[in-house]
Amino acid sequence: LPFLLGRILVYFNAKFIETLGIGYRLDKQTITEDHLLEAVYEVINNPSYRENIKERSAIFKDQPISxxxxxxxxxxxxxxxxxxxxxxxxxxxxxxxxxxxxxxxxxxxxxxxxxxxxxxxx
Incomplete structure (x- = not known):
């Protein structure tokens, strides 16, 4: 769950993670306890996040040598x-x-x- 902290790099990283489907982006100005819980439940319970993370992990680990x-x-x-x-x-x-x-x-x-x-x- 990357948070937007107002820095450009963090914003683009969070947006990129959300675009890849491996995370949920929350805005620092509008975040509430309910939004945070909803985001956590979404990431934990939605199987698409787990599948996307496993796919990215396999790509990352696919190296010709250790x-x-x-x-x-x-x-x-x-x-x-x-x-x-x-x-x-x-x-x-x-x-x-x-x-x-x-x-x-x-x-x-x-x-x-x-x-x-x-x-x-x-």
Missing amino acids: TMDNVIYWIEYVIRHKGAPHLRPAVLDLHWYQYLMMDVIVFYLFIIFFIVYIVKKV
Whole structure:
């Protein structure tokens, strides 16, 4: 039973869960004890929720290899390739002004100041 707490991400997660048919969405502003009990009974007693959850669970668990085998593979992969520097994110090699895109910000500021200057001249 995800609740809408006013945050956008929570809203979309709750709406997505409701759309999948695996949960019931309640609005924080209009929730009452009766609404909460009704939602709990609906999720518990309606077999479609259980069926949808089982279907999603099967999809989630359908992996070509087990999680532990996957972890072991990637640990061995990194060891075989001496730390796997090719998997290192390129962002770690950027300077702070590149990471913060200061060149783009300066360019936009220049454009804004130029437009303001032109408007004041006219």
